[in-house]
Amino acid sequence: MSIQPTSSSTWCWIGKLTPPHTLLTSKVRETLLASLRQQPSPPLLLVVAPAGYGKTILLMQWRQELLARPALAHLAWLSLDEADAEPNRFLAYLILALERAGLELGPLSHLAATQSLDAQPLRTLSALLHALSHAEHPITLLLDDYHYVTCIEVDHIVCTLLEQATPRLNLIIASRTRPAWPLARWKTKGWVQEVSAHQLSLSEDETRSILGAHAQTSDVQHIHRTTEGWAVAVQLARLWRESHDGNVYGLGAFCGCVTDVADYLAEQVLGSLSPQCQLFLLETSLLERFNAELADAVRERTDSAQLLSQLSHLDALLMPLDAERQWFRYHGLLRDFWARGWARAKPGASTAPPPIGWRKPAIGYKPWPTP
Structure with a gap:
């Protein structure tokens, strides 16, 4: 079913309901796709990795695979952004996406298109679950960029859909961070399959x-x-x-000092971090490997464990070296990027100064060799 913009739905960006267009050469992730084919489809396929690891590309390629299977070809796509953290806006787009996949939603479609949904999101969710329970065929919902939706109410909506709409609804979700869901409990029920940054890394x-x-x-x-x-x-x-x-x-x-790489790291990876986390990365960037205790000693602070916890979503760039996640090392390109921060700290440097509050670590660092 195709939704055409009308005067009552001018708020809606229809492009969010289809996969993004890209002109870049994309490698078909045949190994990953083969792995997905070989395993039973759980209610939730969760793809979590930092920016640039090909999460969206994988979703697009897996979507094409599903479209080729008549029994699984009822697909809904929704690309999320910061504005979708508002529960009723999220529900409105969700309803429009599911309608495109062929779900009969009755009055809900008009209410979503005109932004007239019930002021109580749980009432809309209840009506949506009722519609899903009468669906003639299973629907797969692909949610891209879920990390933009930092909202307890939206998390609750997605959790409720997973727990109450299965098996009429399957979820495929890509995010830069692990959502605050009861994933451990769901895994014990066989509801979750995860794809990590390690699996997304190119051979x-x-x-x-x-x-x-x-x-x-x-x-x-x-x-x-x-x-x-x-x-x-x-x-x-x-x-x-x-x-x-x-x-x-x-x-x-x-290397990581190439302008485009440095700009990507600054905009897509580091730009969303707090100043405290950015400063932590800079202050520990010269260490070959480190744990919280060593970072505390180098930084002359006591908050390194807390900051490492906040940076856990960067585990493909700030890489854990052991199963207990005690010791870490930096991705080489991120190391190169922070080398520029060190250069800016040199007396007489003509480039911009390092972040406010930065100071050279006191002890325990070992400079990396020049790339």
Whole structure:
């Protein structure tokens, strides 16, 4: 079913109800897709990884797989943003997405399109569950960028859908952070399958596919080693190769100080962090490996364990080295990025100063070699 914008639904951005358009060369994640095919479809497929690991691409490719199966071809897509943290706005878009997937919703569709839903979101949720219980076929709902929805009420809506609408509704959700849901309890029921940043990391062959068949083996190996399979960094390496600097210096010079990589880290990874977390990353960036106690000693503070907990969603860039998540190391590109922060701290540096409150660690650091 196709929804056309009307005078009563001018608030609605229809583009949120379809996968985003991309012009970048995307590698079909055949290994990941094969793994998804081989396992029974649980009520929730949760994809969690930092920015740039290909979460949206995986959802889009898995959506295409499901569309090819008649029994699973009733799909709803919703890309989320910060405004969707308001429960009734989230419900309105959710209703419009489910209507597109063929769910008969009666008056709910008009109420959603005109932003006239009940002031009590739970009443709307109850009506939605009633409609799902009478669905003629299962529906798969894909929610992209769930990390933008930091709202207890929206979390409650999604949890209720999972627990009460199964098996008429399956959820596929991508997020940069783990949602505050009872995931451990759901896992004991076999309701959850997770895809992590480690699983999303590109193999050397996938890196070669993005760089192109003409890329030299040594360059492919360097990019794969430098990016550690971080998909967006591989894409940026391919684009950088075509730039003036890339032509002059070659892929062997690609690192985290390349402008596009630094800008991406600043905007997409670090920009959403608190100043305290950013400062923590800078103050510990010269350590080869560290735990909370060592970070406290270096920083002359006592809050490192708390800050590491707040940074747990960056585990593909601030990598745990043991199962207990006590020891960590930095992704090489993030290390290169913070090297610029150290350069800015040098006396007489012409670039912008480091973050407010920054000071050189007192003890225990070991500078990284120059890239």
